[in-house]
Amino acid sequence: MTEFLDATIVDNINKFLEEHGIDLLTGEADGTSLRGLYDLNDQGQEILGEFLGGATFTASGWNNHNGKSAMLAWTLARPLAIYILLREGYSHVVDVQSRGAGYYSDHLRAYNVDSWDTMNAEMEKIRKVFPDGVRIYYKAGTAKDGLRHQHVFSGRVE
DSSP: OOOOOOOEEEOOHHHHHHHTTEEEEESTTOTTSSEEEEEEOHHHHHHHHHHTTSOOOOSBOSSOTTSEEEEEEGGGHHHHHHHHHHHTTOSEEEEEEEEETTEEEEEEEEEOOSOHHHHHHHHHHHHHHSOSSEEEEEOOOSBGGGTBOOOTTTOOOO
16 A cells, blocks of 8 residues: 555545635526636635736625625636645645546645655655646745746736
């Protein structure tokens, strides 16, 4: 049996987003089936606004009447969860969406490791178990704790 490093595992992305103030309500609100309706509390607005690069939200919340709401493409949920994990201070997030003979795995693995050698060794173990559908994300930006790049000419971060 493969021994993995300690990691935070996220296997229910909608529940994870809800814990961060981004609460999926329904897909019925979108006539194109491309988006879901989400309620956003203050934390969710801050995170989503940062993720989208400065967006603000004006639509009133549906279930959270003190918050706001947003229609988000279904495909944004996973990258948003990865961003939140990196924002929370994890050094690396491994996205596992792997199918093989008799198995399917769909989860995020968040790590705090201090060297690439350690993470590369972990990735070798992960790829032995999940030979396809694995991608790694990490903070490598020049500003905002590695989440953004600083514009060289102006020095601007936001």
